[in-house]
Amino acid sequence: GQSLEQPSEVTAVEGAIVQINCTYQTSGFYGLSWYQQHDGGAPTFLSYNALDGLEETGRFSSFLSRSDSYGYLLLQELQMKDSASYFCAVRGRNTGFQKLVFGTGTRLLVSP
Amino acid sequence: GAVVSQHPSWVICKSGTSVKIECRSLDFQATTMFWYRQFPKQSLMLMATSNEGSKATYEQGVEKDKFLINHASLTLSTLTVTSAHPEDSSFYICSARESENIQYFGAGTRLSVL
DSSP: OOEEEOOSEEEEETTOOEEEEEEEEOSSEEEEEEEEEOTTSOOEEEEEESSSEEEEETTEEEEEETTTTEEEEEEOSOOGGGOEEEEEEEEEGGGOTTOOEEOOOEEEEEEO | OOOEEEEOSEEEEOTTOOEEEEEEESSSOOSEEEEEEEOTTSOEEEEEEEETTSOOEEOTTOOTTTEEEEEEETTEEEEEEOSOOGGGOEEEEEEEEOSSSOEEEOOOEEEEEO
């Protein structure tokens, strides 16, 4: 099957930089996605990596190393509104290309 | 970005009743939609994959007779929780795949069974 591991909680202060790691196990890897979810809200798409390297989108960047089955989400210039849960998610061949399986989630707490 | 509408956002029902949740893709056609369940402070657990015009594919451990899924059109999938019980109380979220890499999520439905 598929499994993804993330730290359960990360804390940081406004203006800081934080990195949320994700390690995964899957057969036939297609890509790693990142989603943000505020309490009581829907997950929103942040980024997607299919190939090794860094993808940058504004204050957020995502990195992937397929050989290490590892990725991370980098959040820069943290703002209070970034306090949320962040999930990595993968698609794998063993469960069918269509399905997106989520990691355990990392709760980010940004303090003043 | 694309919008997925989920309705209702919150429902309270008596034990033994059935509840229907609708999921619509508003500005794109979705041949594939997904239904997730999320308990407080936990991850999203995939329940089933809904394919337009065919039967849904359920994940292991999910009762297909308990959670009925219908995907009658390219923009609408429904989840019916039949004979709901308190243990079915949860946050249910639908998602529609717009492209190979991107899924958009509905706002979720909080179900409370008394």
